[in-house]
Amino acid sequence: MTSVMAAKVKAKRVAQLIARGKRLDGRELNDYREVQIESGLIERAEGSARVRLGKTEVLVGVKIEMGEPFTDTPNEGVLTVNAELVPLASPTFEAGPPDENSIELARVVDRGIRESKTIPTDDLVIEPGKKVFVVFVDVYVLNHDGNLIDASALAALAALLNTKMFNYEVKEGEVKIKPGYKPLPLRDYPIAVTFAKINDQLIVDPWLEEEQAMDARLTMAIEKDGKICAMQKGGYGTFTTQQIIEASKIAQQKAAELRALIVKE
Amino acid sequence: MPVFHEKRQLVTPGDLLAENDYIHGENTYKENGKIYATRVGLFNHDDKRIFVVALKSFYVPMVGDTVIGKVLEVTLGGWIVDIRAPYVAMLRASDALERPVRPQKDDLPALFDVGDMMIAKIVAYDRTRDPLLTVLERGLGKVTRGQIIEITPTKIPRVIGKKGSMITMIKNETGCQIAIGQNGRIAIMGKTPEDERSAIMAIRMIEQEAHTTGLTDRVTEMLRKEKSEKSTKEVVENVPKET
Amino acid sequence: MSQKKPEKLIDENDIRYDGRKLNEMRPVKIEVGILGNADGSAYIEQGKNRILAAVYGPREIHPKHQALPDRAALRCRYHMAPFSVQERKSPAPSRRELEISKVMREALEPSVFTEYYPRTAIDLFVEVLQADGGTRCAGITVASLALADAGIPMRDLVSACAAGKAEGRLILDLNDSEDKSSDGADMPIAYMPNLNAITLLQMDGMLTNEEFEQVLNMGVEGCKQISQLQRDALRAKYVAAKEAAGEREEEPEEANEQ
Numbered sequence: 109m110t111s112v113m114a115a116k117v118k119a120k121r122v123a124q125l126i127a128r129g130k131r132l133d134g135r136e137l138n139d140y141r142e143v144q145i146e147s148g149l150i151e152r153a154e155g156s157a158r159v160r161l162g163k164t165e166v167l168v169g170v171k172i173e174m175g176e177p178f179t180d181t182p183n184e185g186v187l188t189v190n191a192e193l194v195p196l197a198s199p200t201f202e203a204g205p206p207d208e209n210s211i212e213l214a215r216v217v218d219r220g221i222r223e224s225k226t227i228p229t230d231d232l233v234i235e236p237g238k239k240v241f242v243v244f245v246d247v248y249v250l251n252h253d254g255n256l257i258d259a260s261a262l263a264a265l266a267a268l269l270n271t272k273m274f275n276y277e278v279k280e281g282e283v284k285i286k287p288g289y290k291p292l293p294l295r296d297y298p299i300a301v302t303f304a305k306i307n308d309q310l311i312v313d314p315w316l317e318e319e320q321a322m323d324a325r326l327t328m329a330i331e332k333d334g335k336i337c338a339m340q341k342g343g344y345g346t347f348t349t350q351q352i353i354e355a356s357k358i359a360q361q362k363a364a365e366l367r368a369l370i371v372k373e
Numbered sequence: 374m375p376v377f378h379e380k381r382q383l384v385t386p387g388d389l390l391a392e393n394d395y396i397h398g399e400n401t402y403k404e405n406g407k408i409y410a411t412r413v414g415l416f417n418h419d420d421k422r423i424f425v426v427a428l429k430s431f432y433v434p435m436v437g438d439t440v441i442g443k444v445l446e447v448t449l450g451g452w453i454v455d456i457r458a459p460y461v462a463m464l465r466a467s468d469a470l471e472r473p474v475r476p477q478k479d480d481l482p483a484l485f486d487v488g489d490m491m492i493a494k495i496v497a498y499d500r501t502r503d504p505l506l507t508v509l510e511r512g513l514g515k516v517t518r519g520q521i522i523e524i525t526p527t528k529i530p531r532v533i534g535k536k537g538s539m540i541t542m543i544k545n546e547t548g549c550q551i552a553i554g555q556n557g558r559i560a561i562m563g564k565t566p567e568d569e570r571s572a573i574m575a576i577r578m579i580e581q582e583a584h585t586t587g588l589t590d591r592v593t594e595m596l597r598k599e600k601s602e603k604s605t606k607e608v609v610e611n612v613p614k615e616t
Numbered sequence: 617m618s619q620k621k622p623e624k625l626i627d628e629n630d631i632r633y634d635g636r637k638l639n640e641m642r643p644v645k646i647e648v649g650i651l652g653n654a655d656g657s658a659y660i661e662q663g664k665n666r667i668l669a670a671v672y673g674p675r676e677i678h679p680k681h682q683a684l685p686d687r688a689a690l691r692c693r694y695h696m697a698p699f700s701v702q703e704r705k706s707p708a709p710s711r712r713e714l715e716i717s718k719v720m721r722e723a724l725e726p727s728v729f730t731e732y733y734p735r736t737a738i739d740l741f742v743e744v745l746q747a748d749g750g751t752r753c754a755g756i757t758v759a760s761l762a763l764a765d766a767g768i769p770m771r772d773l774v775s776a777c778a779a780g781k782a783e784g785r786l787i788l789d790l791n792d793s794e795d796k797s798s799d800g801a802d803m804p805i806a807y808m809p810n811l812n813a814i815t816l817l818q819m820d821g822m823l824t825n826e827e828f829e830q831v832l833n834m835g836v837e838g839c840k841q842i843s844q845l846q847r848d849a850l851r852a853k854y855v856a857a858k859e860a861a862g863e864r865e866e867e868p869e870e871a872n873e874q
Contacts, residue, residue: 115443115488115489115490115521116488116489116490117516117517117518118520118521120518121518121519121520121566121569124566125566132520134570149666150666150745152699152700152701152702152746152747152748163652165651165652167697167745169697169698169699169745170699171698171704173703190707192707194741194743195672195693196651196657196668196669196670196672196741196743197651197653198653199672199675203693203695203709203741205708206707244704246697246698246699246704246707248697248743248745250651251652251654252653253652253653383850383854385764385773385846385850385851386727386764386769386771386773387727387772387809387810387811388810389810402769402771404771404811409771409772409810411729411769411771412764412767412769412770413764413765413767413850413854429765429766431655431674431766431767459674459675459676459688459733460676460735460736461676500734
């Protein structure tokens with residue numbers, strides 16, 4: 109019964125308001141929706157976290173297994189990020205192999221973590237060239253109400269912060285598990301900030317109706333010291349260099365605000 | 374005549390409501406002389422009938438209902454319209470144009486394009502085919518401005534109020550034109566987005582607090598407070614308010 | 617996290633390694649209506665199980681050739697998250713998930729008045745976020761609630777529970793270790809309590825005729841307990857909304873505006 113195409117009337121209203129500096133849900137142009145973070149809810153997983161960004165809800169589970177390294181990086185552990193847009197999250201999601209949207213989501217979240225060298229993959233080697241730890245980050249979208257990228261990236265970071273690895277020692281080529289756990293060492297805390305462009309105006313954290321009215325989006329991943337480590341533009345529209353530079357400044361500020369919610373320094 | 378629950382007690386699907394000589398009404402079914410609930414809701418009965426007032430149900434098309442629909446597709450002969458029901462509806466060109474349709478000359482998308490919203494009436498519906506709409510009556514047609522919100526269809530009578538008292542009050546207090554679809558969609562067209570926002574707040578308040586008494590008064594009070602607060606704040610556009 | 621495999625599942629006092637008695641169910645927590653987009657939804661925690669169910673429908677059916685002329689097509693997808701089990705599971709559906717999807721659909725179909733909505737689809741999605749044995753039963757329990765939450769008319773709620781045998785003793789609500797025990801048996805059951813009808817029955821393991829009857833009865837009793845918990849959860853969700861509809865009925869009798 110739910111149909112998803114943006115009603116033109118609504119899109120028009122969204123654009124009109126934004127031209128005057130206001131959003132349909134009362135937010136300022138640079139405001140995020142309310143963020144709720146809960147960690148450790150899936151004990152089976154080595155780490156887990158659920159983020160609610162407004163009504164968007166994403167669950168991330170981290171599993172650590174032992175495996176072989178890639179042949180071109182024999183002395184590094186492996187990080188792999190996967191995203192599932194499960195059908196229950198939205199009437200537009202269909203069951204089946206990952207489509208281009210879930211692949212883009214996974215790769216953008218991956219880029220933020222990988223490029224910032226958040227996970228010290230050289231620390232994840234058990235036997236050089238033969239056995240390493242493989243960190244699986246699985247992003248599970250539970251409810252889609254806009255801005256899946258930021259919610260997923262935030263949940264992924266919170267899940268990694270929550271992740272524990274078992275203690276082990278290598279004896280006679282065999283990995284023996286020892287009692288106790290230690291937290292997964294993390295070197296950075298990348299945060300993704302996504303902008304939507306509607307009628308030449310940039311807004312932060314678009315919700316579903318704004319996403320349906322936008323002509324382009326821009327995501328920036330910011331490291332803890334303010335450097336930009338990943339970017340992704342999406343949608344058929346365009347940005348001017350001015351807009352991109354302006355966005356990068358806002359992204360720095362918003363990233364710091366979001367990071368403070370999960371990383372207590 | 375045994376009934377097994379108090380009036381207005383919450384019942385769940387499969388709950389045994391009564392036996393034998395009653396007629397099974399809304400949201401119930403009868404099997405082997407026993408009447409059971411089919412939905413979560415409040416039990417009620419009179420001398421003859423057992424029924425349940427469902428707390429949540431979706432809109433099922435009924436001939437004669439005014440609905441607000443969204444165009445999904447333009448076809449050769451008309452439009453396919455989403456009316457937030459288990460079935461999509463059809464609007465034939467002949468029910469949208471007052472004169473005979475000329476397929477070569479008439480530009481259907483110009484009339485209603487994909488994504489357009491319309492206020493329409495259901496003229497036909499049965500189990501074998503999708504509901505048929507018309508827009509050829511007064512008050513029907515394309516929605517060109519304003520906002521459209523969705524609420525649970527069961528709350529629509531509440532938004533209308535007894536003899537339309539609630540909706541008339543909201544229209545007066547906000548100066549908005551409001552069209553109500555039985556399918557749970559409401560179109561609000563005001564002079565400013567702020568007026569529309571007030572009307573929406575009023576409707577959401579009704580949706581949340583429908584169980585309380587004195588609701589009309591409280592909604593009125595809320596709207597008046599909004600209005601006075603707005604006039605003391607800096608407003609982007611100053612529009613003279615009609616009394 | 618790696619699970620310690622207990623040496624003995626049940627001790628000499630008939631107490632299970634997680635502290636339960638033989639016929640005791642794991643602690644259950646249920647919430648209804650927790651997802652924004654779905655037409656109906658529900659969530660259950662049963663022991664370590666964490667399972668989410670959502671319903672979309674009745675809605676237009678795609679692909680069109682799956683439409684049934686005289687009723688709604690009930691479609692069910694049971695799926696496990698990669699992080700839901702001990703060893704990470706690939707997100708692609710396995711044969712086990714496909715079989716469970718089918719038996720779940722067949723367990724729930726008898727309860728839904730599909731004949732009211734011909735040519736439509738009622739789509740059920742069950743996502744296992746964490747698994748510890750008995751997920752198809754917990755999945756049916758929560759899927760049935762999601763259907764009720766969506767306002768889809770039903771003959772009865774479907775309640776599900778497993779019973780079986782481990783280390784020679786008959787037990788209720790097996791967890792993963794008990795399920796996997798070598799000489800045991802596992803019997804998932806789904807049941808419509810008000811109509812006294814069983815809609816799902818499977819078994820693996822070995823039981824004598826006598827044991828089978830005992831296990832079946834134990835399972836049905838477990839289903840009845842689940843049914844109570846389901847109805848409590850529906851009540852809890854609607855306690856506030858309840859007066860709303862009640863007021864509406866009163867209006868015509870009152871002379872003055874509410």
